[in-house]
Amino acid sequence: MALLKLENATKRYGKLTAANQVSFEAHPGRILGFLGPNGAGKTTTIRMIAHITAPDEGNIFFDGRPVGAWSQQQMGYLPEERGLYKKLKVGDQLRYLAQLKGVSAADSKSRISYWLDRMGLTDWAGAKTQDLSKGMQQKMQFIATVLAEPRLVILDEPFSGLDPVNSELLRTIIAELKDEGRTILFASHRMEQVEQLCDDICLVAKGRVVLTGTLREVKRRYSRDKLALEFEGGSDIVSQITASAGVKLLEHKNDCCVLQLSPQVDAMAILDQLRADPNRKLLRFELLEPTLTEIFIKTVDDTA
Amino acid sequence: MVSPKTLIIARSEFMRRVTSRKFVILTLLGPLLIVAFLTVVVLIAATTIDGDSRTIALVDETGVLSTRVLALWTSDHVLVEADGSTVRQDVLDGRYDGYMLLPAEMIDDPSVRPQYFAGEGGGLNIQVQLEGRVERALEDYLLERQNVSPSVRDILDRNVNVDAVMLSSEGEEAGSTFSYSAIGYLMGMLMYITMLLYGTVVMYGAIEEKSTRVVEIIVSSVRPSELLMGKILGIGTMGLVQMLIWTLMIVAVQMFAGVVAGFFVDPAATGLAADASADDVLAAAGIRLPDISPMLIVWFLLYFLGGYLLYASIFAAVGILVESPQDAQSLMLPVILPIIVSIMFLGPVIESPQSSLAVALSMVPFTSPVLMVVRLAVTNVLWWEVLLSLALLGGGFLGSVWLSARIYRTGLLMYGKKINLLDVVRWFRYS
Numbered sequence: 001m002a003l004l005k006l007e008n009a010t011k012r013y014g015k016l017t018a019a020n021q022v023s024f025e026a027h028p029g030r031i032l033g034f035l036g037p038n039g040a041g042k043t044t045t046i047r048m049i050a051h052i053t054a055p056d057e058g059n060i061f062f063d064g065r066p067v068g069a070w071s072q073q074q075m076g077y078l079p080e081e082r083g084l085y086k087k088l089k090v091g092d093q094l095r096y097l098a099q100l101k102g103v104s105a106a107d108s109k110s111r112i113s114y115w116l117d118r119m120g121l122t123d124w125a126g127a128k129t130q131d132l133s134k135g136m137q138q139k140m141q142f143i144a145t146v147l148a149e150p151r152l153v154i155l156d157e158p159f160s161g162l163d164p165v166n167s168e169l170l171r172t173i174i175a176e177l178k179d180e181g182r183t184i185l186f187a188s189h190r191m192e193q194v195e196q197l198c199d200d201i202c203l204v205a206k207g208r209v210v211l212t213g214t215l216r217e218v219k220r221r222y223s224r225d226k227l228a229l230e231f232e233g234g235s236d237i238v239s240q241i242t243a244s245a246g247v248k249l250l251e252h253k254n255d256c257c258v259l260q261l262s263p264q265v266d267a268m269a270i271l272d273q274l275r276a277d278p279n280r281k282l283l284r285f286e287l288l289e290p291t292l293t294e295i296f297i298k299t300v301d302d303t304a
Numbered sequence: 305m306v307s308p309k310t311l312i313i314a315r316s317e318f319m320r321r322v323t324s325r326k327f328v329i330l331t332l333l334g335p336l337l338i339v340a341f342l343t344v345v346v347l348i349a350a351t352t353i354d355g356d357s358r359t360i361a362l363v364d365e366t367g368v369l370s371t372r373v374l375a376l377w378t379s380d381h382v383l384v385e386a387d388g389s390t391v392r393q394d395v396l397d398g399r400y401d402g403y404m405l406l407p408a409e410m411i412d413d414p415s416v417r418p419q420y421f422a423g424e425g426g427g428l429n430i431q432v433q434l435e436g437r438v439e440r441a442l443e444d445y446l447l448e449r450q451n452v453s454p455s456v457r458d459i460l461d462r463n464v465n466v467d468a469v470m471l472s473s474e475g476e477e478a479g480s481t482f483s484y485s486a487i488g489y490l491m492g493m494l495m496y497i498t499m500l501l502y503g504t505v506v507m508y509g510a511i512e513e514k515s516t517r518v519v520e521i522i523v524s525s526v527r528p529s530e531l532l533m534g535k536i537l538g539i540g541t542m543g544l545v546q547m548l549i550w551t552l553m554i555v556a557v558q559m560f561a562g563v564v565a566g567f568f569v570d571p572a573a574t575g576l577a578a579d580a581s582a583d584d585v586l587a588a589a590g591i592r593l594p595d596i597s598p599m600l601i602v603w604f605l606l607y608f609l610g611g612y613l614l615y616a617s618i619f620a621a622v623g624i625l626v627e628s629p630q631d632a633q634s635l636m637l638p639v640i641l642p643i644i645v646s647i648m649f650l651g652p653v654i655e656s657p658q659s660s661l662a663v664a665l666s667m668v669p670f671t672s673p674v675l676m677v678v679r680l681a682v683t684n685v686l687w688w689e690v691l692l693s694l695a696l697l698g699g700g701f702l703g704s705v706w707l708s709a710r711i712y713r714t715g716l717l718m719y720g721k722k723i724n725l726l727d728v729v730r731w732f733r734y735s
Contacts, residue, residue: 050524052717069527077524083517088320096316100309100525144521 001064003028003183004049004152008058011044018044020207021058026152026183026200031174033198033215034187035292037300041207042187043080046154049185050077062152073102076150080157080187082141086130090121093129094144101148108147115143118173134161142170146177153177156187171197191293201292205300215292222290222298226250227259227267230284231274241270258288306533309526313534314541317509321542331546335553338497358401360430361386361394365408372441373406379433395423404434411442488654488681491604495674496647499611500640502543503619507632509535510623510712519624519716528716529709536616536705543612544605551601603680603690610697611673614704615643621708624715625723638725642670649675657683667693669700 002025011019019041026032036042047053048060051067062071085093091112098108116122119139124132132140138161146153155174159167174197178184188194194201201218203211211218231237238257242249246262247270261267267287274282290298321327359382364370370385377383386394391403402422409416418438420431447457513519513531522531622635649671653662657679666676666685672693679685714731715723 047717052520052523072525075524077521079517079520079524081517081520083520085320085512085518086516087324092320096312097521097525099312099316100522141521 002026003063004185005061006045006049006058007061009045009048009055009060010057011041011048011053012056017207019048019055022204022207022209023058024202024209024212026185028151028183029178029181030199031178031184031186031197033194033201034185034204035189035191035194035201035296036204037189040204042204043156044207045204046077046156046185046187049152050075050154073148074150075152075154076101076145076148077154078142078145078156078158080160082138082161084129084137084141084144086128088129089125090116090127090129090132090140091125094140094147097144098147101150103148111147111149112143115147119143119169135163135166138162139166139170142173146173150182152183152185154185154187157190158186159188159190159193191291191296195292203296203299210299210302211295218295219289219292222295223263224287224289225261225263226288226290227261227270228256228284228286228288229259229274230256230282232281232283233277233279237274237277237280241273256284306537307530310530310534310537313526313531314538317535317538318541321505321539322545327542327546331549334546335550338494357381358430359384359399360434361391361400361403362406363388363391363403364406366406366411367408368411368445369406369438369441372444373437376437376440379430381430381433392421395421398423402430404438406438411445484682485654487600488678489650491600491681492647492650492654492674492678495604495608495611495677496643498543498547498608499615499673500643502539502612503615505542506536506539506616507619507623507636508629509539510620511626511629511632514624514716515627523716528713529705532617532620532709532712533705535620536613540609540612540616543608547605547608600677600681604677606694607673607677607697610669610694610701613701614669614673614697615639617701617705617708621711621715624712625718625728627719631722635723635725643674646671646674650678653678654682657685663689667696669697672697 004026006023006025008021008023009019010017010021022041022045024032034042034045044053048055049062049067051069051072060067062074065071088096094112094116095105095108098111099105103111112125113122116125119142121132121136121139121143124136129137129140142158145155158170158174162170174184174186186194186198195215198215200214201212202209213221229238232255238249238252241247241259244265246265248260249257250260251258259270271285274280274285357380362370362373362383362385364373364385365388374383374385384400386400386403388405391400394400395403400423402420405419405421407416407418410418418434420434422430443460444457513522519531526534618639622632622639625635626632646665649661649665652659653665653675656662662675662679665671666679666689676685676690676693680690711728711731
């Protein structure tokens with residue numbers, strides 16, 4: 001059963017409809033990639049889920065019940081715009097934020113020391129937050145998000161501003177959270193990260209959900225209309241192939257090329273053409289799966 | 305209104321402030337700063353803007369007044385008799401700073417006025433001094449011309465000063481009105497300063513939370529109204545603790561002032577016994593510390609609480625609407641206007657604390673914290689007046705918290721746009 005369920009959630013600000021009948025589900029033990037260009041309504045939707053604002057229409061259910069103060073206790077939220085109290089000490093600040101989520105003093109103590117250690121911040125526990133580097137503050141804020149062991153973890157652009165080493169650390173931790181059975185809502189406009197991490201995706205544009213489903217299923221929905229070729233000898237064949245109707249050359253480098261095929265083109269005919277010359281050695285013939293970036297751009301363009 | 309989370313927030317707001325170095329320094333130096341501030345106010349009021357001494361020429365056409373005026377003249381400024389034909393040029397050349405012309409007709413014709421010609425910058429003080437001396441000289445001359453006996457002059461010089469005694473149900477309480485007025489002023493100013501001080505702390509707290517964006521994390525855990533109340537209560541508690549420390553410091557000063565004065569006042573010279581009490585020494589030295597009744601301190605604290613809660617909630621709403629203290633300036637004015645009005649009416653209310661204006665101002669929640677405390681300090685206020693005023697203040701506070709909580713909820717996630725009062729009114733129309 002879905003832990004989080006949105007039903008036609010709508011939020012208006014004056015004349016602007018920031019979220020328009022948004023519906024989707026997020027399941028335990030899975031990572032939902034919440035995608036959309038800037039200004040698509042991601043943050044608006046997340047704030048409704050986190051019960052910071054209320055939808056004007058529609059419903060948001062957490063564990064089958066409408067969200068409220070009670071569900072805030074079971075969610076951890078890392079906002080895109082990071083912020084912490086500058087003058088509070090790292091340890092004090094984490095304890096305070098955990099307390100606000102209802103974590104007892106004893107529990108917060110052991111959890112804070114675990115996470116500080118995990119993030120390599122143990123030496124900084126007594127330092128003022130403003131003395132930490134931006135990356136360290138970001139890790140600290142991630143700790144604050146997961147301290148209360150939330151069932152739903154909402155991460156809005158969690159990788160922005162992190163170096164490759166820390167990005168890798170965070171990726172590992174997110175995978176662990178998933179394995180522990182937590183539900184993860186991962187909002188981003190960075191497609192390659194989503195593609196690496198997510199099980200499901202929900203794509204929003206202009207306040208509306210334009211695409212949902214498991215990553216695999218979504219990709220399957222889009223045809224493999226790109227052909228990658230690699231061969232040795234007789235590279236003049238490329239111009240022959242592209243001369244035929246419905247074939248467009250996308251990339252060409254030495255003996256490699258990528259072709260865009262119109263639906264009426266038979267890829268197998270091209271294969272036969274390539275094999276016709278015995279002197280030519282075919283190294284690669286692959287019908288490419290569309291990348292999420294391509295799907296994203298295509299879908300957003302279609303809705304525009 | 306006070307949930308467990310509110311208390312967590314209040315506790316954190318309180319702790320992080322009282323453990324800061326700023327708090328310790330301000331608590332220790334606060335009374336000094338207030339004393340210094342009041343001293344400067346008194347000094348400015350007492351001294352004239354004229355500053356340095358000026359030389360004024362006196363041109364006497366009457367031929368009878370100048371000697372008397374010069375004899376009466378006691379001032380930092382120099383007065384010399386001068387020749388009327390050249391004096392104008394002398395002033396323009398800078399030899400004199402101004403001159404006073406006494407026309408001959410002024411002796412018998414009251415409609416003829418003496419004239420004071422000032423060089424650069426008049427100086428009201430000089431004019432007042434000259435006027436007083438010339439008037440006196442003229443009176444003396446006219447009395448003498450009528451052969452009036454000097455005893456009549458003494459009669460005219462008689463002056464009556466009233467000793468005020470406050471009559472209360474507990475009995476007569478002797479004391480000069482000056483002393484009561486002083487306590488009234490002190491209490492009023494103190495209320496004004498503390499409400500503004502702690503209200504501003506709340507506002508800066510809200511601005512910090514918004515500008516650092518930490519507010520979004522906080523409201524993903526607690527309701528905005530809980531955050532608002534926790535902040536107000538935490539900082540208010542800090543204020544009370546600070547004032548408690550200050551009160552203890554004042555008590556300590558009162559206890560030791562006599563001992564300290566003892567070092568400077570020789571008991572023998574004042575005819576006191578060597579083992580005279582501190583109070584006696586102070587009395588002998590002419591120093592009288594005003595007595596502040598414990599009940600007045602209780603009233604002060606109650607009204608501080610009410611007034612602080614009222615203003616702090618509004619200050620918090622202002623803070624959450626802006627992203628920097630600079631942006632807060634324009635929104636601050638309507639908020640602090642009622643406090644300034646309270647201070648403007650400080651004098652009139654002390655003057656006539658039972659007037660209907662004074663009673664009305666001590667009922668209005670925005671002005672009652674300052675002005676009811678002032679009334680309580682200088683007069684006997686009917687008990688139902690105090691109760692009604694406190695009830696209205698409580699109601700005003702509940703209303704302002706309700707209003708501020710709504711502004712807080714809408715304002716805390718608004719960035720990038722400068723918000724004015726009109727926008728706020730519009731929000732309420734929408735919601």
